[in-house]
Amino acid sequence: MKYKLETDISTFVIQIEPMGLWDLWVDGMPTLTFVTPEEAAIAVYEQDSGYTIWDQLEQHSCPKDLSGWEKIEE
Numbered sequence: 001m002k003y004k005l006e007t008d009i010s011t012f013v014i015q016i017e018p019m020g021l022w023d024l025w026v027d028g029m030p031t032l033t034f035v036t037p038e039e040a041a042i043a044v045y046e047q048d049s050g051y052t053i054w055d056q057l058e059q060h061s062c063p064k065d066l067s068g069w070e071k072i073e074e
Contacts (some may be wrong), residue, residue, distance in 0.1 A: 003037055003069040005044065007062060009054055012033070014040040026051040041066045 002015035012026040014037045024031050024040045031050030034040040045064050047055040053061070063069065 001074060002072045003041070004072055005041075005069045007054075007060065009057070009060075010051065011055065012044055012049070012069075024049060026054070038039055038066055041069060 002013055005012040008038075011028075014022050014034075015025065016037075017023050017033070022034045022037045023045065024034065025037050026049065032040070034041065034043065035058065041063070043049050044054070045047050045062050047057065047060070049055055
């Protein structure tokens, strides 16, 4: 399973890794790893994603949690 969020700046994807943790990808590149997908979504919202361009924006319209992300079943 994975979650996808399209923004004007980047495409974010949260996907599970073999060890059971969740990786945050930005435009096809991995950034950070989280225990839950919810934590990864919060990191994007709080601009603590590991992607400098996003993290330094003055404002964004990203959802606060996974409710605004597209859930993709694999």
